[in-house]
Amino acid sequence: MKQSAQELEQLLRQRSSAAVWPEELAQEFLAPRYDGYSLVNVPATAAAILGKSLPGGQPLAPLYWRDYTSGITKVVVLLLDALGYLNLQEMLRENAPCIWRDLARRGILLPMTSTCPSTTTTALASLGTGVEPISHGLVGYELWLREYGVVADMITPKPSYGAGRETLVDWGLNPETFLPVPGVGERFGHLGIRTTCLISAQYLASSLSRMIYRGYQRKIGYSSAEDMWQNLYNLVALDDDAPSYYFAYWSTIDTAIHRYGSQGGYWQAELQSVSRAMQEHFLERLTLHQKQGVLFVMMADHGWVETPIDQAHDVEADAVLRSELLGPATGEARTAYLHCLAQDPGVVRRIQAALGDDYVLVPTAEAVQAGLWGSAEPMSEALARLGHVLVLSRGHHYLDRQGKRFRQRGRHGGMSPDEMLVPWLALRLDD
Numbered sequence: 298m299k300q301s302a303q304e305l306e307q308l309l310r311q312r313s314s315a316a317v318w319p320e321e322l323a324q325e326f327l328a329p330r331y332d333g334y335s336l337v338n339v340p341a342t343a344a345a346i347l348g349k350s351l352p353g354g355q356p357l358a359p360l361y362w363r364d365y366t367s368g369i370t371k372v373v374v375l376l377l378d379a380l381g382y383l384n385l386q387e388m389l390r391e392n393a394p395c396i397w398r399d400l401a402r403r404g405i406l407l408p409m410t411s412t413c414p415s416t417t418t419t420a421l422a423s424l425g426t427g428v429e430p431i432s433h434g435l436v437g438y439e440l441w442l443r444e445y446g447v448v449a450d451m452i453t454p455k456p457s458y459g460a461g462r463e464t465l466v467d468w469g470l471n472p473e474t475f476l477p478v479p480g481v482g483e484r485f486g487h488l489g490i491r492t493t494c495l496i497s498a499q500y501l502a503s504s505l506s507r508m509i510y511r512g513y514q515r516k517i518g519y520s521s522a523e524d525m526w527q528n529l530y531n532l533v534a535l536d537d538d539a540p541s542y543y544f545a546y547w548s549t550i551d552t553a554i555h556r557y558g559s560q561g562g563y564w565q566a567e568l569q570s571v572s573r574a575m576q577e578h579f580l581e582r583l584t585l586h587q588k589q590g591v592l593f594v595m596m597a598d599h600g601w602v603e604t605p606i607d608q609a610h611d612v613e614a615d616a617v618l619r620s621e622l623l624g625p626a627t628g629e630a631r632t633a634y635l636h637c638l639a640q641d642p643g644v645v646r647r648i649q650a651a652l653g654d655d656y657v658l659v660p661t662a663e664a665v666q667a668g669l670w671g672s673a674e675p676m677s678e679a680l681a682r683l684g685h686v687l688v689l690s691r692g693h694h695y696l697d698r699q700g701k702r703f704r705q706r707g708r709h710g711g712m713s714p715d716e717m718l719v720p721w722l723a724l725r726l727d728d
Contacts, residue, residue, distance in 0.1 A: 376596055408720065441681065645660065
């Protein structure tokens with residue numbers, strides 16, 4: 298299986314049809330593989346493992362789950378925000394005790410790809426609907442929402458240059474209908490699959506949670522890692538054998554990475570903390586009978602890279618960008634969407650000259666045609682949100698505004714292998 302993981306990683310690193318960068322940069326960037334090798338395919342995979350077929354959904358390739366095609370009645374998916382596959386592999390190579398090394402030996406550990414961009418909002422929307430980003434339209438952390446006339450922070454959601462929280466809800470945004478496709482909770486319910494999500498109590502009623510977790514039969518908030526695993530233990534132990542899907546989301550690794558990057562061992566400490574809680578309050582408490590028919594999956598939404606202050610390009614101080622753009626760059630700091638005043642052939646050339654060789658510019662229409670956000674018909678607002686020019690950051694570079702470079706040492710959202718490769722670790726608890 299180790300060799301298979303290495304071969305699969307090489308396959309995912311190969312230039313795909315969705316790649317829009319020059320051939321000579323093939324080793325720097327990695328395109329999403331929505332055709333059975335990405336997190337978009339996880340909902341259809343969970344349904345298939347439970348003996349159901351998700352309409353319109355494509356499961357992961359068989360090598361991810363062919364050993365788990367019979368006798369599974371409960372699928373537990375843990376998402377550790379920002380735990381990239383390459384970061385996990387580095388940790389597994391160390392000699393320190395690690396529960397994930399033991400679990401990987403008992404099950405399957407393989408890489409798959411994130412979405413474009415490799416960011417929480419887009420990835421969670423794909424996991425929450427089972428469709429590609431082009432279909433659900435939540436194509437980044439910050440988006441130009443022309444229906445509200447504002448560049449919006451989609452986690453809150455609010456105007457990016459405004460104060461407060463949930464402002465757009467006051468303006469009329471309905472979280473339950475913002476995504477134009479049904480949620481996994483609704484879709485699984487039609488298949489007879491019982492659904493449960495576990496998220497931090499402070500985000501349980503947030504607009505983003507209401508967008509993503511529509512239709513889940515049980516939505517449970519927790520206050521700590523111990524609380525999350527205690528809740529999950531009770532659910533798995535006490536539920537009957539009806540087909541069931543449990544989704545648990547943990548965010549603190551991502552928080553540590555944004556604040557500290559690789560410094561101080563903070564993100565590793567957060568991983569160890571939630572891992573110990575899992576072992577003590579979940580795995581070790583389940584009896585052999587309670588483990589029967591339970592498949593456990595650990596995955597992530599994206600990885601990350603170090604983004605030092607000196608690698609930032611301050612777009613607010615760039616006179617060329619100010620003169621060429623309709624408004625602020627949107628999307629992500631490492632995969633940005635530019636809305637341009639003019640549409641003449643020289644726009645890309647002028648902006649490329651201003652940004653330099655540390656950035657790759659691609660006309661957005663070409664990236665859409667290549668399938669970077671998926672091959673389905675774009676939802677009504679997707680093209681407006683994606684703008685006119687796509688900016689891909691090389692190395693550790695990123696576009697910065699509002700002085701965020703002084704507050705964030707680690708970032709994601711880009712197309713590097715570190716950000717795009719995420720783990721799929723699956724094992725039967727009764728094995």
